[in-house]
Amino acid sequence: QQQVKQSPQSLIVQKGGISIINCAYENTAFDYFPWYQQFPGKGPALLIAIRPDVSEKKEGRFTISFNKSAKQFSLHIMDSQPGDSATYFCAASTTGNTGKLIFGQGTTLQVKP
């Protein structure tokens, strides 16, 4: 019940295209859903996050879509750029408790020029 399942494992997109990564969770107590971007040898960096009281959040080229009834959320990267090539992790947390993050397995994105 603590798992967060992420797909696809890897993704190749042409420059300018849309990258879409999906995640699903089971624990309805989760109330914070961040996405992290990680480059090789670096720690994860927060990209964008959403609370379950909204269905969509947009920051620049990055959008989270959230479907509470389906217990799914996704990251959309518009106008994907080669610099977006990285590993992306979704995560979920119960902030009122310990706030620990449960991470998905990660998606390696390659944006081809």
Next chain:
Amino acid sequence: DTGVSQNPRHKITKRGQNVTFRCDPISEHNRLYWYRQTLGQGPEFLTYFQNEAQLEKSRLLSDRFSAERPKGSFSTLEIQRTEQGDSAMYLCASSSPTGRGSYGYTFGSGTRLTVV
């Protein structure tokens, strides 16, 4: 404040040796977390501190692992009698539950441990 700082960045040790890592969180963050990340996987939660109190430990944290956060400031993670399976990136993160919507959850760059 420049974020979460971890030292050393890399550590190579022989099997059976003890190692200690340090994490300096963002100063106003009262929550501190340790995670472990192996190649190709997402980070896995190890332990959590609120101020100086260690409030949760994962079952991943065997009795060879110990973590401290004296005075609620920096934290150390010690691994005794290292094994090759301990080779991983050890990540520290800090957050404040009273922060902005993102809760200011910030990771350090990690310590890469290689046990040979």
